[in-house]
């Protein structure tokens with residue numbers, strides 16, 4: 001637990017949209033603390049109100065009721081230009097500035113300090129340089145934005161937000177269009193930035209596995225329970241990550257952190273290397289398993305790989321997991 005004080009705090013928060021005099025409520029009873037030096041991931045099903053919460057934090061959709069403070073002062077009481085110096089944001093929209101270079105875009109992060117037409121002073125140039133170096137975009141600073149891969153563009157957007165040099169960094173699904181390695185890289189980079197630069201970083205993501213691996217805290221947002229917060233490890237141990245799964249067809253496996261179908265199933269006794277057993281269980285789940293599997297047993301042999309299934313007092317040998325799956329499916 002951080003010894004630092006929370007920078008952003010909410011209590012009894014209610015969020016929604018006013019259209020004329022009609023209120024469309026989205027979420028209520030939200031309470032949270034966001035700490036500097038930590039990476040926090042906000043997760044929840046589509047439409048639950050994550051972007052609405054980000055808009056409230058950014059001051060663009062004020063709460064219907066409740067308290068939302070930045071450094072103990074109501075967000076609603078900040079002038080827009082002052083809030084922009086404190087909170088930097090990376091949204092999902094693609095930037096339409098193809099002809100601009102990485103360096104130019106990162107310089108735009110200084111606008112809250114210099115104004116649109118302001119000249120960059122020495123301190124601004126230093127902030128830009130630091131942002132380029134810490135996001136590892138220095139080596140591509142002269143590249144045009146329309147020549148970048150999605151991963152490079154996302155790092156550049158993060159560099160721009162960092163150059164802004166606020167205490168809080170808010171990102172809406174920064175890994176949505178990225179491949180697996182880049183998703184881990186971006187989240188690891190955000191974790192490093194939070195820890196090394198003492199930033200409070202709040203990321204909306206749907207990627208449970210990566211969030212569990214990289215975040216210091218998770219905020220789980222659901223219609224029924226508003227916001228449940230804690231360390232990923234604690235929420236896994238208590239089974240609370242299952243709050244993300246509203247459908248009773250699925251659950252999060254507490255051993256692997258992965259989503260699994262809820263098939264009531266007893267597995268055969270499986271003997272073999274620990275890292276192979278979950279994959280054999282997955283193969284069994286996908287193969288419409290035989291009756292009485294609990295009385296069966298499977299032994300896994302290595303070098304060369306093979307499997308022995310003992311079922312109803314008969315032994316069956318398979319040289320691959322696919323052959324075992326075929327047997328389970330068609331016998």
Ligand SMILES: Nc1ncnc2c1ncn2[C@@H]1O[C@H](COP(=O)(O)OP(=O)(O)OP(=O)(O)O)[C@@H](O)[C@H]1O
Pocket residue numbers: 017024026044045046047048049050051052053
């Ligand atoms: N400008 C708006 N006016 C009225 N209702 C809105 C507005 N923007 C969003 N909503 C509604 O508020 C609810 C929450 O939307 P929000 O975009 O915050 O969800 P989300 O959790 O970010 O979803 P997703 O994971 O799909 O991005 C939805 O029912 C949505 O239709």
